Structures are given as C-alpha cells and as structure tokens.
Amino acid sequence: MPYTKKDYPDSMKNMNKIARIKAIDILNAMLKDGYDESRAIPIAISKAKDWYEDASNKEKSEMKKEDVTDHKKDVNSSAKLQDADVIVEYSEEDGKWRVISKGAEKADSLHKKKSDALDRAKEMLKFREAKLISKKRSE
Structure with missing residues (x-):
C-alpha cells in the first residue's frame, strides 16, 4: 500500500x-x-x-x-542497481570523468576533475552496500 x-x-x-x-x-x-x-x-x-x-x-x-500514490512500474527501473558498485573512470568520448553504476546504461554524472567525480561516487555509496571502483585515466 x-x-x-x-x-x-x-x-x-x-x-x-x-x-x-x-x-x-x-x-x-x-x-x-x-x-x-x-x-x-x-x-x-x-x-x-x-x-x-x-x-x-x-x-x-x-x-x-500531485497524486503521490499513483505510480506505474517502470520497466527500465534502476532498482536492480541499488546495490551496484560505483565506478569512476575517464571517458575519452566525453573528455571528462564519469560516475556510473556497474551495469548501468548511462553515467550518473560527468566531471572535469576526478576529485569531483569521486565526491559524487561517495555520495551515491551512502545509500548502498557497494564499493567504489576508481580507475586510472589510462585504464
């Protein structure tokens, strides 16, 4: 209910x-x-x-x-990602550091500085039982 x-x-x-x-x-x-x-x-x-x-x-x-009780199930739900590890990696395509949940199709966010990406990843991990995977730029 x-x-x-x-x-x-x-x-x-x-x-x-x-x-x-x-x-x-x-x-x-x-x-x-x-x-x-x-x-x-x-x-x-x-x-x-x-x-x-x-x-x-x-x-x-x-x-x-707003009717806060009427919601349809999202077939593209990210519920399966709620415990996914969070990856911080450099994206050559975007020229920025991206934060993405393992198994996700899209990045959560893009950042000019790796430190900003790591901060965002740590914020996401506050609500998960997962780990942070930080990759070097050349990986």
Whole structure:
C-alpha cells in the first residue's frame, strides 16, 4: 500500500510540507520499482530536499496537487542497481570523468576533475552496500 500525504514514514514528519509531498512521491515510485523500503526512504528524503531547493514557485505549487500514490512500474527501473558498485573512470568520448553504476546504461554524472567525480561516487555509496571502483585515466 503506498504512502499518502497523511500517512508517511516518521522520518519525514519534520520536513517542509511541500518537500515532504515530493519525498512521498519519490518514495512511492521507488517502492513500485522494487526498491527496498529501508533504503528508499533516505534516498527519497535527500532527493526531495534537493528538488525543493531548486524548484520554482510554480513547481512547488503544483506539487501540492500531485497524486503521490499513483505510480506505474517502470520497466527500465534502476532498482536492480541499488546495490551496484560505483565506478569512476575517464571517458575519452566525453573528455571528462564519469560516475556510473556497474551495469548501468548511462553515467550518473560527468566531471572535469576526478576529485569531483569521486565526491559524487561517495555520495551515491551512502545509500548502498557497494564499493567504489576508481580507475586510472589510462585504464
């Protein structure tokens, strides 16, 4: 049964109301895609807080009306990647350092500096039981 605007995890109770609605929306989508609830909750909270910081007033206003319980299963779900190792490697094609989950089709992000890519990879690993694979530029 999906979470609602009135029935949500206790860890969301002190969030800003709009950010909480977004977190519930993200959480329900992740659960529908097969994520483990104990891992999905902190991810949803973190992503919702990031969204809230960047969202326009219009987006925030629209979120109030959002049906946070209606989600279709994503056939391209990344749930299978939730415990995948995170790889930092240089991409000759892009001329940047990329951060990618092992088995993923697309990079999570691209960075000019390897240190920035490593920082992003470590952030991703906070929510995973996985390891960081850092490759040298020539590999």
